[in-house]
Amino acid sequence: MTRTDRQRRLLPSHLAEPGGSGAARPRRTVRDWIVDTSLFLLAALVGLVAADTSAQYTSEPVTLFDQLTGGLACCALWLRRRWPVGLAIGLSLANVVAPVAAGALLASLFSVAVRRPFREVAWICALAVATSVVQVFLRPDPTTSRTLSLVLGFVLVLLVTAWGMLVRSRRQLVEALRERARRAEAEAELRAAQAQRLAREAIAREMHDVLAHRLTLLSVHAGALEFRPDAPPEQIARAAGVIRDSAHEALQDLREIIGVLRAPDEEGEGNRPQPTLATLPALVEESRQAGAEVVLDTTVDDPDAVPAATGRTVYRIAQEGLTNARKHAPGTPVTVTVRGRPGEGLTVGVHNPAPAGPVPHLPGSGQGLIGLTERTALAGGRLEHGPAPDGGFALRAWLPWPP
Known part of the structure; x- marks a missing residue:
C-alpha cells in the first residue's frame, strides 16, 4: 500500500x-x-x-x-x-x-x-x-435580458464555488484539529513513557548507590569468615556483628526505596530521612567499624547550610568511592576530602593508594561510576575519576553551591 x-x-x-x-x-x-x-x-x-x-x-x-x-x-x-x-x-x-x-x-x-x-x-x-x-x-x-442573464450566471457559479471551498476549508480545519489532538495525545503518552523510564533509571541508580555499599560489607566480612575459620572468637563475633548490622541496614534501605514506589495512599515505611552532608561522618565511621582505614578531611564548618540535594550527591559520591576502594583495593587507607564555600561550589574527592597485591576485577565493575556521572551532571556539576599519580585511584567531583 x-x-x-x-x-x-x-x-x-x-x-x-x-x-x-x-x-x-x-x-x-x-x-x-x-x-x-x-x-x-x-x-x-x-x-x-x-x-x-x-x-x-x-x-x-x-x-x-x-x-x-x-x-x-x-x-x-x-x-x-x-x-x-x-x-x-x-x-x-x-x-x-x-x-x-x-x-x-x-x-x-x-x-x-x-x-x-x-x-x-x-x-x-x-x-x-x-x-x-x-x-x-x-x-x-x-x-430576461442578456446582460442580466450573464451577470446572474456568473454570480451563481462564483457563489456556489465559494460556498463549496468554504465548506472544504472548514472540514480541513476540523480534521487538522482532530489530528492535532491525536498527535498531542500520542506525545503525552510518549512523555509519560519517557518519564517512567527516567524514574526507573533513577530508582536503579539509587538502589545501586544504597545497596552496593551494604552488600560490599557483607561480602568482605563473609569472605573473611570463610578464609579465616581459625580466627579468634572476638574477630569472628565482630565480623558477624558487622554482617548482621549491614544486612539490617540493607533491608531498611530497600524498604525505603520500595516505599517510594508505593502509591501515596498506601501505608508503610519509606519516610526515612535522606542522607546529607551532615551524615557523611556517620558513613565514614561505619566504614571504620567494618575494618577500613578512612580519613575524613573537610573544611565545611556548617554541613546543614549545604543544600539538601547537593549534600545528598556528595554523600553518594563518597559512598561509591568507599565501596570501590573496599572492593578493588582492600586494606588500603582511603581519604575523603570535602572543600568549598557558598558561591564557589563544593568539591569532594576520594583517594586510595595502589593495593599491595594484584587489583581484583569484579563483574559489573564501572556501573556505579556511570551512575555517579549521571547523578553529578543532573546536579549541575562534573565528575572525574581515574588512576592517581601514585598508582592508586582518585575520584573527584565539583558541585554548585549557590551563595
Whole structure:
C-alpha cells in the first residue's frame, strides 16, 4: 500500500478525493444519503422551473430534448462522489444546449469545490462561466435580458464555488484539529513513557548507590569468615556483628526505596530521612567499624547550610568511592576530602593508594561510576575519576553551591 492510498483510507468520506485507480471508496453514510438526495431534489426543482419556461417559448421536440437532458443531468448527480470532475465538465457542456441542466451543474460545481484542490476548481469554474456565456447567446431566455442573464450566471457559479471551498476549508480545519489532538495525545503518552523510564533509571541508580555499599560489607566480612575459620572468637563475633548490622541496614534501605514506589495512599515505611552532608561522618565511621582505614578531611564548618540535594550527591559520591576502594583495593587507607564555600561550589574527592597485591576485577565493575556521572551532571556539576599519580585511584567531583 502506497502512502497516497493510506492517506485516502484515513480521510473521512467527505474529504476523500475519489477517482484514483484502485483506491478504496468509502461507503455512503446516512448523512451522505441525505445530502445527495437534497441536492438531487434541488437540481430537479430548478430543472422543472427551467423546463416549464422553455416549454412556453420553444417547439415540442426542443422541449422534449430539454426534459430528457435535465432528467439525465439530475440522475448523473448520484455519480458526483465518484467522478466529480468529469461530471462537472459534462454538465457544463450540456448546459450550453439545455438550460434545464443548470441546477445539476451548480450541484456538481459545489461537489468539485468541496472535494478537489483549488487548481482544478479554478479551471472548472472558468469552464462553467464560459459555457454559461455561450448558453445565453445560443439559448437566450425570452423573459430576461442578456446582460442580466450573464451577470446572474456568473454570480451563481462564483457563489456556489465559494460556498463549496468554504465548506472544504472548514472540514480541513476540523480534521487538522482532530489530528492535532491525536498527535498531542500520542506525545503525552510518549512523555509519560519517557518519564517512567527516567524514574526507573533513577530508582536503579539509587538502589545501586544504597545497596552496593551494604552488600560490599557483607561480602568482605563473609569472605573473611570463610578464609579465616581459625580466627579468634572476638574477630569472628565482630565480623558477624558487622554482617548482621549491614544486612539490617540493607533491608531498611530497600524498604525505603520500595516505599517510594508505593502509591501515596498506601501505608508503610519509606519516610526515612535522606542522607546529607551532615551524615557523611556517620558513613565514614561505619566504614571504620567494618575494618577500613578512612580519613575524613573537610573544611565545611556548617554541613546543614549545604543544600539538601547537593549534600545528598556528595554523600553518594563518597559512598561509591568507599565501596570501590573496599572492593578493588582492600586494606588500603582511603581519604575523603570535602572543600568549598557558598558561591564557589563544593568539591569532594576520594583517594586510595595502589593495593599491595594484584587489583581484583569484579563483574559489573564501572556501573556505579556511570551512575555517579549521571547523578553529578543532573546536579549541575562534573565528575572525574581515574588512576592517581601514585598508582592508586582518585575520584573527584565539583558541585554548585549557590551563595
